[in-house]
Amino acid sequence: MADLRINLAGIVSPNPFWLASAPPTNTGYQVQRAFEAGWGGAVWKTLGDPIINTSSRFAAIHFNGQRVAGFNNIELITDRPLEINLKEIYETKKRFPNHAIVVSLMVEPNREKWHEIVKKVEAVGVDGLELNFGCPHGMAERGMGAASGQQPDLVEVQTMWVKEAATTPVIVKLTPNITDITSTAKAAVRGGADAISLINTINSLAGVDIDSWNTIPHVGGKGSHGGYCGPAVKPIALHMVADCARNPEVGVPISGIGGISNWRDAVEFMLMGATGVQVCTAAMHHGFRIVEDMIDGLNNYLDEKGLASVTELIGKSVPRYSDWGNLDLNYAVVARIDTDTCINCNKCHIACEDTSHQCIDMLTDDQGQSYLQVREEDCVGCNLCAIVCPVDGAISMIEVSGNDAPMTWNERQEAIGKLSEGEDSTKKEAV
Amino acid sequence: MSEFAQFKLEKQKLDDFVAQKFKIVGVKEDLEGAWLDLEHPGGETANLHLTTANARKYYVSLLLKQEQTQA
Numbered sequence: 001m002a003d004l005r006i007n008l009a010g011i012v013s014p015n016p017f018w019l020a021s022a023p024p025t026n027t028g029y030q031v032q033r034a035f036e037a038g039w040g041g042a043v044w045k046t047l048g049d050p051i052i053n054t055s056s057r058f059a060a061i062h063f064n065g066q067r068v069a070g071f072n073n074i075e076l077i078t079d080r081p082l083e084i085n086l087k088e089i090y091e092t093k094k095r096f097p098n099h100a101i102v103v104s105l106m107v108e109p110n111r112e113k114w115h116e117i118v119k120k121v122e123a124v125g126v127d128g129l130e131l132n133f134g135c136p137h138g139m140a141e142r143g144m145g146a147a148s149g150q151q152p153d154l155v156e157v158q159t160m161w162v163k164e165a166a167t168t169p170v171i172v173k174l175t176p177n178i179t180d181i182t183s184t185a186k187a188a189v190r191g192g193a194d195a196i197s198l199i200n201t202i203n204s205l206a207g208v209d210i211d212s213w214n215t216i217p218h219v220g221g222k223g224s225h226g227g228y229c230g231p232a233v234k235p236i237a238l239h240m241v242a243d244c245a246r247n248p249e250v251g252v253p254i255s256g257i258g259g260i261s262n263w264r265d266a267v268e269f270m271l272m273g274a275t276g277v278q279v280c281t282a283a284m285h286h287g288f289r290i291v292e293d294m295i296d297g298l299n300n301y302l303d304e305k306g307l308a309s310v311t312e313l314i315g316k317s318v319p320r321y322s323d324w325g326n327l328d329l330n331y332a333v334v335a336r337i338d339t340d341t342c343i344n345c346n347k348c349h350i351a352c353e354d355t356s357h358q359c360i361d362m363l364t365d366d367q368g369q370s371y372l373q374v375r376e377e378d379c380v381g382c383n384l385c386a387i388v389c390p391v392d393g394a395i396s397m398i399e400v401s402g403n404d405a406p407m408t409w410n411e412r413q414e415a416i417g418k419l420s421e422g423e424d425s426t427k428k429e430a431v
Numbered sequence: 432m433s434e435f436a437q438f439k440l441e442k443q444k445l446d447d448f449v450a451q452k453f454k455i456v457g458v459k460e461d462l463e464g465a466w467l468d469l470e471h472p473g474g475e476t477a478n479l480h481l482t483t484a485n486a487r488k489y490y491v492s493l494l495l496k497q498e499q500t501q502a
Contacts, residue, residue: 404492
């Protein structure tokens with residue numbers, strides 16, 4: 001059995017599965033229940049000046065039979081007094097000294113306000129702080145959350161203020177509602193962040209009821225934008241984590257967040273540079289006990305891979321993630337259809353004929369049976385046929401060796417540029 | 432004509448030039464594709480217009496080989 005312990009910027013936890021700052025970590029009762037179930041850590045729901053929430057807060061996107069493919073909320077930070085939260089944090093830490101308790105914080109961009117809350121929270125024995133610069137709704141309109149997190153200078157200076165007072169590791173939680181998340185990640189690092197966590201939720205409107213014409217959710221007939229999360233956002237989150245992980249100017253540990261629903265998702269985030277992961281929607285959908293499967297699955301995976309520690313996964317796929325301009329233009333795959341497995345539904349043919357490169361032929365054999373065949377010379381290896389195919393294994397993408405050496409777009413442009421050196425019109429862009 | 436058939440035609444033309452010892456000495460790429468200037472060691476020159484993506488990829492592979500040979 002592998003060692004699942006992680007150490008994120010000095011915050012140690014028995015496994016990489018933490019609950020994210022959100023409704024599941026609202027109270028001591030919940031966090032203690034989560035630790036009993038097996039979660040390695042929890043980021044306490046954001047503390048700050050207590051707010052008042054609306055009734056009707058969540059909405060979900062169900063897609064083709066999959067419930068909660070995406071999840072939307074308009075809930076804000078804690079609505080409970082600081083003292084009550086601190087008492088429960090103290091009690092929880094006392095009961096679970098080996099579990100990680102990180103507390104999410106959000107106050108207005110004011111040095112004294114940050115100092116005050118940091119000192120109060122650290123006094124009850126937390127393992128770390130997470131600065132919420134990501135909440136996209138309600139708090140942003142008051143100049144906090146994503147409103148701060150979208151401005152690198154505010155991220156930097158507020159991180160600096162927190163670091164002036166903090167004695168525990170400081171994690172800066174980033175908003176995805178920005179063009180380039182590395183700009184705020186770098187700002188956090190400049191401010192002294194010990195780690196970053198990402199992503200917070202994405203601006204969203206879950207839907208509109210086409211009968212009542214109300215937004216989903218609505219509060220007495222009115223709605224506002226919320227934060228989107230759940231499995232649907234995983235690819236966006238994974239990209240942002242990877243972008244931070246491969247940027248040498250970031251260079252601090254990452255706590256990965258965004259649609260992580262099972263151990264496989266966690267492995268993907270860790271391979272892409274996360275030291276640990278935070279989970280919310282999956283726990284809200286299925287309850288705290290999903291962590292049992294996560295731990296078992298991760299353990300089995302590590303054993304199968306012959307890895308002694310989960311930390312051996314961290315960042316292993318980062319070197320494989322680059323810019324488009326560094327991809328080999330001479331690498332080629334083509335689709336091959338296994339006619340024994342194919343059910344002749346023709347979805348691949350239609351997809352290829354209508355929306356790709358018209359290279360799957362419908363043919364008839366000697367016995368008069370129809371079959372599908374790829375004209376490999378015309379196949380560009382787009383994967384669409386394999387994606388739409390309903391039968392596992394019926395279409396495989398096969399690597400075909402070419403005669404030409406690897407050549408990236410950037411190398412191509414450099415070669416053309418060299419040929420035309422001295423001519424003004426020959427500047428070639430690299431990407 | 433399929434994209435591949437068109438590529439084969441363009442590739443054949445380029446391979447023919449290379450077989451005759453022509454070298455790529457200049458290129459201009461624009462909205463219509465790549466316009467190659469070729470030159471034979473004997474001084475003869477030629478032009479070739481390549482339109483397909485694979486041909487525009489292929490000629491640079493040749494160009495890289497040409498550079499390696501010259502180096």
